[in-house]
Amino acid sequence: MRYLSIIILIALGAGLAQAADPVYRAKNEYPVLDQIEKARDAWQARRDSIRAAVDQRYEDEAEAKEDARQELRVDWSKVKSPKNPDQFQQVWHLPPTPQYYTGTCWAFCSVSYMEAEAKRLSGQEVKLSEMWVVYWEYVEKCRAYLESFGHTPLAQGSQDHGTLEVFRKYGAVPRDQYAGLKWEHGMHDHTPLMKELKGFLDWVLASGTWEREQNMTYVRAILDKHLGTPPAEVRFEGRVYTPKAFLSDVLGLDMDDYVGCVSRMNEPFHTRVLLDVTDNWRRKDDYLNLPLSEFYAVIKDAVRNGYSVSIGGDNSEAYVASSASPTAPRAMTTACTSSATRSWGGRTGS
Numbered sequence: 001m002r003y004l005s006i007i008i009l010i011a012l013g014a015g016l017a018q019a020a021d022p023v024y025r026a027k028n029e030y031p032v033l034d035q036i037e038k039a040r041d042a043w044q045a046r047r048d049s050i051r052a053a054v055d056q057r058y059e060d061e062a063e064a065k066e067d068a069r070q071e072l073r074v075d076w077s078k079v080k081s082p083k084n085p086d087q088f089q090q091v092w093h094l095p096p097t098p099q100y101y102t103g104t105c106w107a108f109c110s111v112s113y114m115e116a117e118a119k120r121l122s123g124q125e126v127k128l129s130e131m132w133v134v135y136w137e138y139v140e141k142c143r144a145y146l147e148s149f150g151h152t153p154l155a156q157g158s159q160d161h162g163t164l165e166v167f168r169k170y171g172a173v174p175r176d177q178y179a180g181l182k183w184e185h186g187m188h189d190h191t192p193l194m195k196e197l198k199g200f201l202d203w204v205l206a207s208g209t210w211e212r213e214q215n216m217t218y219v220r221a222i223l224d225k226h227l228g229t230p231p232a233e234v235r236f237e238g239r240v241y242t243p244k245a246f247l248s249d250v251l252g253l254d255m256d257d258y259v260g261c262v263s264r265m266n267e268p269f270h271t272r273v274l275l276d277v278t279d280n281w282r283r284k285d286d287y288l289n290l291p292l293s294e295f296y297a298v299i300k301d302a303v304r305n306g307y308s309v310s311i312g313g314d315n316s317e318a319y320v321a322s323s324a325s326p327t328a329p330r331a332m333t334t335a336c337t338s339s340a341t342r343s344w345g346g347r348t349g350s
Contacts, residue, residue, distance in 0.1 A: 047208065051149045058151040065276065070266050091306050092119055094127055101189040103156030106279070107133045110163035114172070114253060116307065122252035126236075131180020131188075132173050132243075135227050136166045141281060142201065142219045146212050150205045154198055156190060157279040161260055165282070168255040171243025173234050180227040193226035260287040263295040 082088060094115055099108045107130045118124050137158055144152040183189060200222060204215055234246040247253050260275070267273040267289050274285035290298070 044208070047210065054149045054151065058148070068266070089303065091303075092116060094125070097130070098187070099130075100187040101191060102134075103190070104130065104134050104158075106158045106160055107131075107137070107163060110160040113160075114163065114167070114251075118251040118253060120307075122250065124251055126251065127175045129173050129175040129178040129180065131175075131227055132170075132178045132230055133163050133166045135180060135223055135230055136170045137162045138197070138223055139216070139219065140165070142197070143212070143216060144281065145201055146204065146210065146215055149210075150201070153278050153281050154201060155278075156194060158281065159275070159277075159279050159284075161280075161282070161284055164255045164258060167247055167253065171234075171245070172247045172251065172253075173231060173243050174236070177231055177234060178228070182226060182228055190226075193222070196222050196226070260284070261290055261295060261298060262287045263292045264289050 093112060097108060097112075099105055111128050111130045111133060115126065115128055118126060118128075141152060141154065141158075145154050181188060197219065200218060201215075204210070209215065231243075234241045234243055234250075236246060236250055241250065262273065262275050264273060264275075269289055269291050271289055272286045273289045274280075274283065275287050
C-alpha cells in the first residue's frame with residue numbers, strides 16, 4: 001500500500017510539472033470590450049468635433065470684432081461736473097448700500113432703480129436683495145459657460161439687463177429674507193466664491209466632464225456654500241408669495257415695460273443693436289441705439305420728472321420705460337436704470 005501511494009504521488013507530480021510548462025497561443029479576444037472602446041472613441045470624437053466647431057466660431061467672432069474695433073475719445077477737462085451728491089436734485093431712494101469686495105455693481109445699481117420703480121408704481125418701499133439677483137445670474141452664466149464650452153465670460157460683471165432677466169425668470173425677494181451673506185464680518189467678499197467656482201469649471205473643461213445638469217448641481221452647491229440657499233417663498237405683511245408673485249402682485253413690476261438704450265456711433269441710429277462688450281455675456285442685440293443728444297435727453301427728461309436715474313457702468317447703457325413719447329421719434333419718456341449715487345465712493349451702489 002505504501003508503494004502504491006508513492007507511485008500515485010510521482011504520477012501527480014509529473015502531471016503538474018507538465019501543466020506548468022509555458023506555451024504560446026493566440027491572444028485572447030474580447031469583442032464586447034472592443035465594442036465599448038469603439039463607442040467611447042466615437043463619443044469622444046463627436047464631443048471634440050462639437051467643441052472644435054464652437055472654438056472656431058468664437059475665434060472667428062473675436063477676430064472680426066478686433067478688425068472692426070473703434071475708439072471714442074472725450075476731452076473731460078472741459079466738462080464741469082458736480083463735486084458731490086448734494087449738488088444733485090434729490091429724488092426718492094433707499095439709503096446707498098456698499099457692494100464691498102464684489103464686481104456686482106450692475107446688480108446694486110439696477111436693483112436700486114427697481115426699488116424706486118416699485119415705490120412709483122405700487123407705493124411699496126421695500127429694500128430688495130441684490131444677492132438674489134447675483135446668485136441666479138451666476139447660475140445662468142455658469143450654464144452658458146458649460147453650453148459654450150468655456151467661451152462665456154466667467155466673471156462677476158454683467159449688465160443692468162441681468163437684473164431684468166433674473167426678475168423675469170425667478171422673481172424678486174426682500175433683502176431681509178435673502179442677504180446672500182455668510183461672512184461673520186457682515187461684508188460681501190466674492191473672491192473665495194469665484195476662486196472655487198472657476199476652479200471647478202476649469203476642471204470640467206480639462207476633464208471633458210460635460211454632463212451639464214450634474215455640473216450645475218455642483219455649481220449650485222458652491223453658490224449655496226458661499227451665498228446661502230435662496231428662499232422658495234416670500235413672507236410679506238402676513239401673506240406668503242412666490243418670488244414671481246411678489247414681483248408682480250406686491251411690487252407692481254413688469255419687466256416687459258423696460259427698454260435698453262445705448263448710443264453707438266458704429267451702428268445705425270434708431271435701430272436695435274448688439275451692445276458688444278464683455279459684460280453683455282448674453283449677447284443681447286435688442287438695445288435701442290439713439291444719437292447721443294437723444295440719449296442724453298432721455299436722462300434729463302427722466303430726472304426732471306422725478307425718476308431715480310443714473311447711467312449704469314462704463315458701457316453707456318441705460319434702461320427706459322417703454323411708453324412712447326409723442327414729441328420725439330423712438331425716444332422714451334421715462335426712467336433710465338442704475339443708481340443715483342453709485343458713482344460716489346467707488347465700490348458702492350444704492
